[in-house]
Amino acid sequence: NELYAVVGNPINHSKSPRIHSLFxxxxxxxxxxxxxxxxxxxxxxxxxQFFEGGGKGLNVTVPFKEDAWALAEHRTSRAEKAGxxxxxxxxxxxxLVADNTDGVGIVRDLRDNQKVPLKGARILVLGAxxxxxxxxxxxxxxxxxxxxxxNRTVAKAEALVRLFADEAxxxxxxxxxxxxxxxxxxxIINGTSASLQGDLPPISGNVxxxxxxxxxxxxxxxxxxxxxxxxxxxxxxxxxxxxMLIEQAAEAFHxxxxxxxxxSPVVDELRND
Ligand code: ATR
Numbered sequence: 001n002e003l004y005a006v007v008g009n010p011i012n013h014s015k016s017p018r019i020h021s022l023f024x025x026x027x028x029x030x031x032x033x034x035x036x037x038x039x040x041x042x043x044x045x046x047x048x049q050f051f052e053g054g055g056k057g058l059n060v061t062v063p064f065k066e067d068a069w070a071l072a073e074h075r076t077s078r079a080e081k082a083g084x085x086x087x088x089x090x091x092x093x094x095x096l097v098a099d100n101t102d103g104v105g106i107v108r109d110l111r112d113n114q115k116v117p118l119k120g121a122r123i124l125v126l127g128a129x130x131x132x133x134x135x136x137x138x139x140x141x142x143x144x145x146x147x148x149x150x151n152r153t154v155a156k157a158e159a160l161v162r163l164f165a166d167e168a169x170x171x172x173x174x175x176x177x178x179x180x181x182x183x184x185x186x187x188i189i190n191g192t193s194a195s196l197q198g199d200l201p202p203i204s205g206n207v208x209x210x211x212x213x214x215x216x217x218x219x220x221x222x223x224x225x226x227x228x229x230x231x232x233x234x235x236x237x238x239x240x241x242x243x244m245l246i247e248q249a250a251e252a253f254h255x256x257x258x259x260x261x262x263x264s265p266v267v268d269e270l271r272n273d
Contacts, residue, residue, distance in 0.1 A: 001032035003054060004256065007046055008061035011037045015270060016059055019249045022269060023261035031257065043067045051090055057256040058088040059249070065100075065130060072098030081167075082134040087252040099255055102131075103138030105248030106189070106217065106241075111142065113243050113264070116187060116213050118142035124185040125149050126178075126201050127192035128156040131217060135191070136164050146172035148181050150203065152192075178202050184209030188235075190216045190226045198225050205233035217241040243267060 006016040012035070020033035038046035043064045050058060060068040065084035069075065072085060073095040079085045085098035110116045121144045125132055128151035140147065147168070151157040157175035164173065178201050185207055192201050195218045208214070214230040219240040223231070227238035246263050254260045 001030045002056045004031055004033045004057045004059075005036045005050060005055065006033075006059040006061060007036045007038050007043070007050075007064060009037050009040055009063065011035045011061070014061065015245060016061075016249060018270065018273075019246055019266055020253065022266045023250065023253050026265070027253075027257070027259050027261050029253075029257050029259055031253075038064065044071055047071060047088065047096070051096070056089065057252070059252055060086050060088060065134070069098050069100075072096045074098070076100070078103060078137055081137045081164075084130050084134050086134075086248060087255055089256055099252070100134055101248040101251035101255065102244070103135040104251045105246075106135050106215070106244040107138045107142060108247040108251075108263075109239070109243035110187070110213075110215060113247075113267075114213070114237070114239055116215075118144055118187065120145050121186040122146045123148070124181055124188045124207055126188070126190045126203065127151055127194075128153070128160050128175075129191070129193065131193070132191040133160060133163070135189075135217075136160065137167060139189075140164060140167045140171060140173075144171055144187075146174075148185070149173075149175045150178050150181055150201075151175070152178060152201070179204070182206050184212055186212065188212060188214045188230070190214070190218070190224075195224050195226045200225055200229055205229075208233045208235050210234060211236050214238040215241075217244060219245060242270060246270070 024031035068085040074097045076099045079098045079100040082100040087099040149157040154177045161175045214235045216224045216226045219242040
């Protein structure tokens with residue numbers, strides 16, 4: 001078997017080993033996938049050791065995605081723009097390559113699995129940290145009509161608007177604080193880490209109308225705090241980030257193996273865990 005792993009700290013709750021084992025079973029690819037906890041001060045050493053030991057590919061999670069991006073000798077264009085990497089592998093010259101499959105993951109889940117149109121949509125994104133930067137490129141590539149970035153620290157949302165301006169030529173791309181956006185949006189994506197602490201971004205329920213679809217990039221067994229708030233305010237549908245997690249994994253599997261696993265049976269399995 002060929003060896004793959006996810007690296008993070010902490011890593012014990014990661015679902016990636018289970019997801020990739022299901023992909024391997026389903027496709028018959030000779031993939032063995034484990035979890036590695038890297039010391040907070042030696043991500044680079046952990047990566048080096050893994051590939052020197054014959055490892056074929058790594059997924060990278062919190063808090064090392066920016067380190068992975070910086071460490072790599074080459075970056076795919078989607079990783080370059082994301083400023084973070086969740087997928088590493090060696091190329092023909094044994095150079096370390098960084099990729100980022102998170103943005104493709106959320107787009108596939110929303111657009112293909114949940115049938116939420118993104119082209120022409122008015123989208124509100126909450127948050128302006130690494131998680132949001134990581135997915136903005138692929139979301140903008142869907143050509144929404146408008147994308148509003150709302151963040152507690154408005155300057156960070158404004159910086160992202162500048163960074164992605166060239167990819168948003170025909171898109172109304174803007175930044176604001178949480179008190180600003182008033183009218184209902186077609187799609188609202190929560191990319192803040194507030195829900196990790198069970199917190200809500202302080203935003204008015206007016207952003208939700210009867211047709212609004214809400215997507216929390218976090219996932220949990222129960223309805224997330226943000227999604228419960230959205231339902232209480234009349235959202236049409238809410239999704240958590242499990243689908244995105246499985247789609248980003250499928251894209252990484254495809255990058256490594258050239259084979260694209262089916263994701264829906266894996267979503268069903270993990271919901272039933
Ligand atoms: P991540 O990798 O999860 O994106 P990050 O880069 O630290 O982590 O970004 C965290 C995001 O969640 C930011 O948008 C942050 O807002 P600020 O930019 O103003 O710091 C947001 N966030 C974190 N805790 C929050 C809270 N309690 N309420 C609202 N927003 C919060």
